[in-house]
Amino acid sequence: MTDTNSRKHFERARQVIPGGVQSNYRKSPYHVPVYFSHGKGARLYDIDGKEYIDYSLCYGPAILGHSNEHLRRALVRQASKMYSSGVNTLEYTAAAKICRHVPCAEQVRFACSGTEAVYNALRVARAYTGRNMVVRFNGHYNGCLDSLIGGIVQDIGCPVPVDGERGDDTFSQLSNTLGRAKHAFHDSYMIEWNDLEALDTLLRQYGDDIAALYMEPVMINLNGCLPEPGYLEGVRELCTRHGVVLIFDEVVTGFRMGLGGAQAHFGVIPDMAIFAKAMGGGVPVSAFCGKREIMDVITRTEVIAAGTYNGHPLAMAAVIATIEELEKDDGAAFERINTLGNVLADRLRDRFRRHGVPLILQGFPGAWTIAYSEAGKIINHRDSVEQGDTWAKGLLFSELMSKYGVIVQARFCTSAAHTDSEVDETLQCADKAIEEFKIETG
Ligand SMILES: Cc1ncc(COP(=O)(O)O)c(C=O)c1O
Numbered sequence: 001m002t003d004t005n006s007r008k009h010f011e012r013a014r015q016v017i018p019g020g021v022q023s024n025y026r027k028s029p030y031h032v033p034v035y036f037s038h039g040k041g042a043r044l045y046d047i048d049g050k051e052y053i054d055y056s057l058c059y060g061p062a063i064l065g066h067s068n069e070h071l072r073r074a075l076v077r078q079a080s081k082m083y084s085s086g087v088n089t090l091e092y093t094a095a096a097k098i099c100r101h102v103p104c105a106e107q108v109r110f111a112c113s114g115t116e117a118v119y120n121a122l123r124v125a126r127a128y129t130g131r132n133m134v135v136r137f138n139g140h141y142n143g144c145l146d147s148l149i150g151g152i153v154q155d156i157g158c159p160v161p162v163d164g165e166r167g168d169d170t171f172s173q174l175s176n177t178l179g180r181a182k183h184a185f186h187d188s189y190m191i192e193w194n195d196l197e198a199l200d201t202l203l204r205q206y207g208d209d210i211a212a213l214y215m216e217p218v219m220i221n222l223n224g225c226l227p228e229p230g231y232l233e234g235v236r237e238l239c240t241r242h243g244v245v246l247i248f249d250e251v252v253t254g255f256r257m258g259l260g261g262a263q264a265h266f267g268v269i270p271d272m273a274i275f276a277k278a279m280g281g282g283v284p285v286s287a288f289c290g291k292r293e294i295m296d297v298i299t300r301t302e303v304i305a306a307g308t309y310n311g312h313p314l315a316m317a318a319v320i321a322t323i324e325e326l327e328k329d330d331g332a333a334f335e336r337i338n339t340l341g342n343v344l345a346d347r348l349r350d351r352f353r354r355h356g357v358p359l360i361l362q363g364f365p366g367a368w369t370i371a372y373s374e375a376g377k378i379i380n381h382r383d384s385v386e387q388g389d390t391w392a393k394g395l396l397f398s399e400l401m402s403k404y405g406v407i408v409q410a411r412f413c414t415s416a417a418h419t420d421s422e423v424d425e426t427l428q429c430a431d432k433a434i435e436e437f438k439i440e441t442g
Contacts, residue, residue: 403433
């Protein structure tokens with residue numbers, strides 16, 4: 001990889017920025033970060049003029065590709081009128097669009113990042129139920145909140161996570177942190193996803209104290225596990241039975257799995273949901289939404305949900321323009337994303353098979369996560385750990401792809417801007433990356 005100029009800038013950055021990057025997850029154990037100068041369509045260009053096909057899409061947001069003309073114009077138009085925050089007419093236009101497409105959304109509030117939307121949703125759920133505890137899932141990433149990142153469970157009879165990490169588990173190591181508030185985990189249970197029995201047992205025992213169950217409807221941040229048949233329906237039923245607010249974290253699946261997100265795709269409607277990433281096409285914005293009856297705790301000002309930049313006009317312009325593009329021609333963008341994503345996955349799987357490499361792609365056409373599995377399938381975090389270094393080896397393959405000019409970052413996210421010929425090019429790079437992967441992994 002040509003990283004001469006990037007290295008120079010990285011050295012300067014490291015003087016004034018801890019780790020040289022703005023998010024720990026942008027640090028690579030293998031090379032210095034690549035500094036990009038611009039992007040167009042599915043391509044990114046670094047400061048040395050090197051061109052890349054981009055499947056990271058800034059970790060998911062760039063659903064329309066880079067520099068989409070409709071989105072860019074909407075931003076420029078808004079910036080020339082007003083770029084500081086305040087009550088504006090775009091807010092309800094953007095909220096109405098979300099309500100039109102997302103089944104659980106009767107009302108919407110905006111924030112700036114996924115993490116912020118998550119804490120708002122949890123506060124609302126606690127206020128609505130008058131309960132305290134939250135259920136979350138091993139191997140899910142739900143942002144950087146003290147209470148939701150990391151933790152390991154020592155006693156599955158009472159799965160309250162504690163600080164720590166597992167030596168055999170890359171995901172656990174990467175999501176552990178010092179500096180956490182001492183009692184951060186006291187208010188949550190952490191169980192295995194895709195295991196209805198575990199949830200049933202937990203809710204029978206502690207259901208009366210549980211305010212919310214918080215989950216990614218596809219475990220896209222680790223191994224891309226899909227819900228097993230009947231799992232989401234079972235979770236829905238158990239939450240209803242025990243009066244628990246079911247919250248889908250659709251930060252990745254939202255406006256990527258389709259206009260209505262995973263809930264519309266699977267036909268399982270949560271009580272609340274979180275959106276960010278693709279919803280703004282690349283601009284920092286998030287939303288939490290849900291049934292009116294639940295969101296009413298904000299209407300009655302029983303709950304504080306605030307933020308200087310919430311509903312920022314540039315963010316609202318971005319949400320409206322992005323959804324407009326996704327709505328166009330009866331959802332032609334998703335037709336393209338899904339067709340191309342499937343072609344890419346089929347052809348990659350064929351490559352892995354022919355090379356005799358047990359890499360797998362799990363997820364959905366807009367986001368395939370790379371994993372390493374001799375068993376051919378991984379269903380949850382426990383399964384992932386039992387099968388060995390499934391995720392770390394997937395990450396290694398991503399790194400090798402970057403070397404050949406394809407940016408992957410653990411997931412192949414396709415955009416409306418990717419083309420057939422870019423898929424062909426990607427496969428040629430994959431051949432080289434797979435050869436090297438075989439050597440590196442022995
Ligand atoms: C599923 C999920 N939830 C929440 C978040 C946190 O979003 P943000 O990074 O915008 O705070 C992420 C980020 O990657 C995510 O993937």
